[in-house]
Amino acid sequence: MTPxxxxxxxxxxxGKTTFLAALWHxxxxxxxxxxxxxxQLEDYDGDxxxxxxxxxxxxxxxxxxxxxxxxxxxxSIHVRHRDTATTAVLEFPDLSGESFELQLEDRMCEPxxxxxxxxxxxxxxxxxxxxPRRALSVVNMNKALGDQAETAEPxxxxxxxxxxxxxxxxxxxxxxxxQRPPFPLRRRRVGVIVSAWDQVDTPDLTPDVxxxxxxxxxxxxxxxxxxxxxxxxxxxxxxxxxxxxxDRTKLLARSPGERVICVGxxxxxxxxxxxxxxxMRAHDDQD
Amino acid sequence: xxxxxxxxxxxxxxxxxxxxxxxxPCVDGRDPVESCPHYQLDADIDELDDDSTDDEESDQxxxxxxxxxxxxxxxxxxxxxxxxxxLAGVVQFLRWRPAKFITIVGERGSGKTTLISALYEQxxxxxxxxxxxxxxxxxMAFEKRSHYARAASxxxxxxxxxxxxxxxxxxxxxxxxxxxxxxxRHDLMLSDRAGEDYQRxxxxxxxxxxxxxxxxxxxxxxxxxxxxxxxxxxxxxxLEHGRQLxxxxxxxRAIGSYTTVQVVTTKVDVIADYSEKDSLTRRMDAFKDRLxxxxxxxxxxxxFYDIAARSPNASFTPALGVDKLLHSxxxxxxxPISTPSSVIGRLHEExxxxxxxxxVENA
Numbered sequence: 001m002t003p004x005x006x007x008x009x010x011x012x013x014x015g016k017t018t019f020l021a022a023l024w025h026x027x028x029x030x031x032x033x034x035x036x037x038x039x040q041l042e043d044y045d046g047d048x049x050x051x052x053x054x055x056x057x058x059x060x061x062x063x064x065x066x067x068x069x070x071x072x073x074x075x076s077i078h079v080r081h082r083d084t085a086t087t088a089v090l091e092f093p094d095l096s097g098e099s100f101e102l103q104l105e106d107r108m109c110e111p112x113x114x115x116x117x118x119x120x121x122x123x124x125x126x127x128x129x130x131x132p133r134r135a136l137s138v139v140n141m142n143k144a145l146g147d148q149a150e151t152a153e154p155x156x157x158x159x160x161x162x163x164x165x166x167x168x169x170x171x172x173x174x175x176x177x178x179q180r181p182p183f184p185l186r187r188r189r190v191g192v193i194v195s196a197w198d199q200v201d202t203p204d205l206t207p208d209v210x211x212x213x214x215x216x217x218x219x220x221x222x223x224x225x226x227x228x229x230x231x232x233x234x235x236x237x238x239x240x241x242x243x244x245x246x247d248r249t250k251l252l253a254r255s256p257g258e259r260v261i262c263v264g265x266x267x268x269x270x271x272x273x274x275x276x277x278x279x280m281r282a283h284d285d286q287d
Numbered sequence: 288x289x290x291x292x293x294x295x296x297x298x299x300x301x302x303x304x305x306x307x308x309x310x311x312p313c314v315d316g317r318d319p320v321e322s323c324p325h326y327q328l329d330a331d332i333d334e335l336d337d338d339s340t341d342d343e344e345s346d347q348x349x350x351x352x353x354x355x356x357x358x359x360x361x362x363x364x365x366x367x368x369x370x371x372x373x374l375a376g377v378v379q380f381l382r383w384r385p386a387k388f389i390t391i392v393g394e395r396g397s398g399k400t401t402l403i404s405a406l407y408e409q410x411x412x413x414x415x416x417x418x419x420x421x422x423x424x425x426x427m428a429f430e431k432r433s434h435y436a437r438a439a440s441x442x443x444x445x446x447x448x449x450x451x452x453x454x455x456x457x458x459x460x461x462x463x464x465x466x467x468x469x470x471x472r473h474d475l476m477l478s479d480r481a482g483e484d485y486q487r488x489x490x491x492x493x494x495x496x497x498x499x500x501x502x503x504x505x506x507x508x509x510x511x512x513x514x515x516x517x518x519x520x521x522x523x524x525x526l527e528h529g530r531q532l533x534x535x536x537x538x539x540r541a542i543g544s545y546t547t548v549q550v551v552t553t554k555v556d557v558i559a560d561y562s563e564k565d566s567l568t569r570r571m572d573a574f575k576d577r578l579x580x581x582x583x584x585x586x587x588x589x590x591f592y593d594i595a596a597r598s599p600n601a602s603f604t605p606a607l608g609v610d611k612l613l614h615s616x617x618x619x620x621x622x623p624i625s626t627p628s629s630v631i632g633r634l635h636e637e638x639x640x641x642x643x644x645x646x647v648e649n650a
Contacts, residue, residue, distance in 0.1 A: 104427075108363035135411045139601050141438040158441045160434040162427060166411065173426050177366050216413045217420050224421035224464035224472065 003042075003078065003087040006279045007116050009174060010126030011167055012097035015195025015238070018064045019126070020075065020092060021054035022238035022260050026272050027079065028055075031257040035269040038277045042080040042087050051075065061243045061252050074112075079273070081280060088280045090124075091116050103177065104162045104170055114182060122189030122279035125171065127215060129235070130196040134214075135166045168215040175221065179228050189282045190222065190229045191275040197235035197261055198242070207233035207264050230282075234264035234275045369427030371457035374499070377476060380424060380460065386474040389616055390500045392536075393510030394528060395482030398553040398596060401447045402510070403459050403477050404432040405596035405606050406613065410463075416610035418463040418617070421472050425459045436597060444599050452481040456500055463617070473617050478504075489532045495539040505619060506547045508612070509533060513554030513595075516571075517561040526574050533578070537585055547588045547619060550578065555607065556598035590615065 010016045025031075027041040057064045075092045093113050094100065103109050117123075162170070175190070177183065194200075194207045205213075211233055212219045222231045240259025241247040251259055260272045267274040372380065380386065391399045407429040410420035423429060435446040450457075459477040464470040478500040488495045501507065511529050515521040529550065536542045552571065558564060575591050583589045592615075594608035 103366060106363070107366045107368050109366055111362065111364055114364050135408070135433075136438040137408070137436055138438055138440070138442055138444060139436075139597075139599055139605075142443075142599075142601060157435065158439070160431050160440070162430075164434065164437075164439050165427075165430045169411075169426065169430060172422075173369060176422055176424075176426065179422075180367060182364060217411050220410060220414060220419035220464075221422060223466075224419045224462075224470050226470070 003089050004121045004280065005089045005091055005116055005119050006121040006124065006276065008090065008092045008124045008126065009100065009171075010097055010193075011100055011170055014097065014126035014128045014167075015193070015236075016092060016097065016126050017054060017095050018058065018238040019193065019195060019236060020051070020077075020095065021058040021064050022256055022272060023077070023090075024051045025055045025058060025256045026260065027077070029255070029257060031255045035271065036082065037271050037273040038082060039079040039273040040082055042078040055256075058238065058256050061239075061248050063239075063243050079276065081277065086280055088121070088276070090276060100170075100174060101163060104165070104173055109177070117178060118184050120186075120282075122191065122282055124191045124193050124275055124279070125175075126193050126195055127167065127171065127211070127218070128195045129210065129214075130199045135169075166217075168218040171215075171218050172221045175225075175229065179225070185228075187227065188229055189279050190231045191279055192218075192222070192231060192233045193275060194233065194235045196237060196239075197263065198237040198240060200235065207235040210235065232265055232275070232278055234262060234267065236263075236272065236275075237261035238272075367424065369425060371425050371428045371459055371479065372476070373455075373457065376424075377458055380474075380476075384474055386460070386476045387505045387616060387619060388476050388478070388500065388503050389506045389508060390478045390504035391508045391510065392480075392485045392501070392532065393482055393553075394486055394512065394525075396449070396514070397482060397510040397512040399482065399510060400432055400450050400479055402508075402551075402553070402594065402596045402609065403479060404429060404436070404447060406477075406609055407459075407461060408433050408436065408597075409606050409609070412605070414466070415606075416613040417465065417467060418473075418613065419466055419470065421462040421464040421470075423460050423462060425461075428457075428459060429461075447597070450479050450481045452483050454479075454481065456480050458500075463613070465617070475616055485532060486528075489528060489535050492535050492539055495536060495541050498536075498541060501536055501541040504542075504546055506549060506616060507533075507536070507542060508549045508551055511550065511552045513552055513556075513558050516552065516567060517558055517563075519563075522567070522570070526570075530574075530578060530581070533582060537582060542586060544585060545587045547590070547615075548582070548586045549590050549592055549612070549615065550575070551592045551594055551608075551612070553594055553596065554598075555593045556595035556600055556603045 008016055008020075026037055027039065030036070054064045074094065077090045078087065079090065080087045093110070093116055099110060099113065103113075158164075165173075178188065179185070192207070192211060194210055197207070200210060202210075208219075222229055238256075238260055239251070240254070240256075240261060241251050243251070260270065262270050262272045262274055264274065266278070271277075377386075391402060393399050406415075407423070409415035414420075432448065434440050435442050435448065457479045459479060460474065461477065462472055462474045464472045480498075480500065484494075484498070488498055495501070509529055509532065511525055515525045533542070533548065542548065552558070558567065561567060579589060592608055592612055594606075594612065595603055596606055596609055598605075598607070
């Protein structure tokens with residue numbers, strides 16, 4: 001039986017590469033013997049050296065280098081569920097996120113992207129909890145500046161370009177593409193992954209409430225379109241903390257498998273593979 | 288990290304290819320740099336500036352590289368533009384699902400585009416008027432129109448690009464859902480056209496036949512410019528022009544007995560500070576009474592609203608009164624005024640057939 005292909009979508013710097021580095025380590029290393037992840041490696045194809053390189057960065061608590069934009073790094077990982085033996089392919093169609101920006105600017109996508117989203121698989125949609133950029137109005141900016149606003153030199157107006165849209169607007173647009181031909185019209189599972197979850201300033205917040213508070217337009221869109229998207233929200237941290245602070249010394253003392261954080265509905269023992277397991281379960285649930 | 292690295296750091300990298308001393312990142316991409324196996328730990332790294340500003344600068348430089356990179360030459364798959372819809376785009380949309388047509392009319396500068404973009408912007412801050420944002424076929428168009436009200440534009444005060452006559456008739460699509468009613472969806476088509484075209488319609492009634500958005504409207508929203516209403520020399524002119532435009536549209540039978548007409552006073556934040564506010568209020572009340580007598584029984588419903596769609600005054604409620612307008616449009620979607628059979632009888636275009644399909648089915 002052909003394994004279902006699931007697609008990873010996210011704008012540049014939304015945490016996809018770091019997630020992949022941690023996932024690659026977890027699937028390879030089995031360094032969490034007391035809490036084995038639900039998934040294990042089945043097979044892989046793609047850039048083996050690249051996966052190991054970013055994994056090494058993560059192991060030495062070095063911020064995983066931003067995926068080079070001069071090369072479109074595409075990675076596929078084949079996984080198997082330990083209990084059900086169900087297999088799946090995780091496709092990272094463009095780790096740099098460049099192609100997603102081009103979709104918004106040029107209003108075109110690669111044929112391979114269309115193909116990867118034409119099957120029955122789901123989507124992991126990445127957003128970052130690290131300094132989410134919101135649509136700040138001139139009025140609110142002036143309010144925040146107070147007296148300074150009145151004396152501020154008028155700035156030179158910048159022309160509009162799609163890149164200036166808030167990330168949540170860009171993500172809604174990417175999802176709206178999937179609601180129309182040439183993409184097949186069907187209901188998809190979307191696991192919204194809030195990366196850098198260790199940076200969330202309110203630890204008690206659940207990922208769905210974080211998205212509701214910080215990316216409201218995306219949240220409203222998803223809950224209004226349940227006929228097209230079945231959504232769950234997860235908070236993940238591939239690093240487990242900030243590598244640029246004193247935490248780094250503590251983090252170095254632990255293996256990447258021990259550092260990772262994953263929270264969300266039905267996530268057991270911080271299992272980093274839980275969002276993927278949920279995507280894979282869609283097929284079982286339908287059966 | 289691109290800049291502000293102390294020179295001393297460079298001499299401690301064992302990799303001769305590394306140009307970290309020149310302000311470039313670690314050649315192996317290590318961040319923090321002490322995680323690089325080539326970097327000697329006795330380097331003076333105390334002065335490293337790891338704040339986010341540097342990261343942003345680095346990102347911007349990366350972005351520049353991105354723009355210069357050659358793009359894949361393989362054939363691409365076309366995606367929807369996100370631009371405003373023309374008539375063909377509206378017809379295509381109506382094949383997918385029905386929509387309510389909100390036709391916003393008013394003279395130049397009365398705030399038509401500002402109302403449209405301010406309505407959209409509210410959903411970026413959260414649910415608005417008890418509704419959720421459910422999607423838009425014209426998302427990029429909303430963003431573009433909202434740009435000069437955003438801090439990212441560098442504008443000192445919020446502004447809106449004027450709609451030119453060359454742009455012709457455009458539609459903005461906004462879908463909202465009601466969480467209190469199992470996320471029931473409502474699709475709205477908001478028209479946008481240069482105010483000069485409506486001025487011409489008032490002065491030269493044969494041109495009304497070109498205003499297809501008026502004839503197809505479920506709701507006509509006539510905007511009265513609050514900025515001009517507080518100008519004693521303009522006050523009478525604004526009211527008379529508004530009355531005259533409605534009369535012209537009725538006379539040309541562009542507005543039918545099934546159409547809802549909403550007369551909306553804009554920029555009421557400016558009126559709130561007007562020294563002769565009481566006098567203006569009395570005059571407005573008299574105008575509304577007169578309009579009710581003149582056309583109240585010729586339209587489906589005549590109603591009056593006050594809004595301040597985008598006040599530069601931060602102490603003013605954002606999009607004041609726009610929530611009531613949205614409520615009224617959604618109410619209409621729930622309880623449509625039935626279209627007389629005489630209207631259905633003169634359908635001839637695909638646009639008409641698609642537009643009134645639900646009404647025909649209900650008839």
